[in-house]
Amino acid sequence: MKIVFVHIPKAAGTSLKEAILEKVGDDNLYFDYNRPLAKTDLHRKACCLFSSVTARPSAEAIIFGHFLAGKYARFNGCYFRPRKKIDYAVFLRDPLQRAISHFFFWKRTVIDGHRVWKRFCRENWSLERFLLSEEHTNFQAKFLWRFPLSQFSFIGLTEHFDDSIKMLGRVFPLLNDLPVRADNSNPQNTVGASYEIDPYLASEFMRRNKLDYALYGQAEKIFSAQKSKFLKAGL
Template sequence: MLTKLYKIIRNSQNEVCWLSHHIPKTAGTSLANTYVNQFGKRNLYRLYNPDKIKVFERTGKIEQYTNELIVHGHFKPRVSQSNLSRDIKRIVWVRDPVQRAWSMLHHLVAVQKHKVEYRILNDYFGEQLNQLNEDIFLFYLTDHRLKHLNRPYSNYFSEVPLMDFDFVGKVENYDSDLLKLSDLMGAQLGKEKRNIRKGKLSIDSQDFKCHLENEYEIMANYYSY
């Protein structure tokens, strides 16, 4: 049934290839599960291998790509990627910059203790990392060694601007925007809530926006500064 649906969609959309750009901590895991449930595993190419991502960002080519309907992963938009198929459509989900950074901090502390960025935090705060607070978050936003973790929109949209995307969804409007994506793709995308990690402390975006001013400038049509 899924294979038949896949063929119908491919034929009706003139061999379209959907490039689904997953910015970390923007519901990308939930979206991948939704894709699999609707189109099947064979029609989703997960692009998370760092070496393959570098090649795709540089050349627009993917190793072992076999015309899957959707390419989903942590790859940045590049003009050269239009060579992958004669009809490329781009998808991306975004999130309030401060809230995304707060979620990313929790993710780093919880499951990425092997990373250099975690060691930087651990050397400074030690056991305080067991209970994240605003002081730790401020350090995370302002320390120059961690800056690259908090500039996703500057990094992702430097070559292909948001206005060139076929779909931009907001995590804050996930359910309603998922319906819009369903209409665009001509499919019924179900809700898959996965990989959700919430901190015990709520962060007021207004208190930290000044540290991510450039990110808010890029997202001006979606989030106010």
């Protein structure tokens, strides 16, 4: 079994990555961190389309990283479809909470070669500037461009992290009992905790990120249905 794991920044992916590495080892894991959202919209989509034709999953059991979901899929002219014998997985997070966490991560981290981060530092973006920037609008939806959420074999939610990890192990036995630690969380905010900001800014963020909120709402329904399925099975 091959698993393509799309790591959306600040959706608990770093903790998961370290746990998977410890569980399966280097020989069964391939990292692909090409920072697609550091590219312009046109460049990002063009690269994804090109890679969907040229990229071939390697012998590793799991591909994990920051890449558009369609990179390791087939494009049918309208949408990307899963390749045979490959399962796709992703963690999503409440859009506002993910974005705020991303802001604080950028404040405390040096990201070499990232054009948007360089501008963020040069112009000393405020939280409001960051949240309302075009580069971070519908951020999660950009990672899933033309790759329907229904095609993922597993969808985890950061807000339900512990349950998600348990369910991940049920869907993929290879990843059962992962030794997860929240290594990359904000020191002042634990995994799953909520940030609070000005209500007007939160409202404006929601207005601008309708695609992300629709995506997250769909993910919640899928997650709830999958959890109920496992509960009924006594798992």
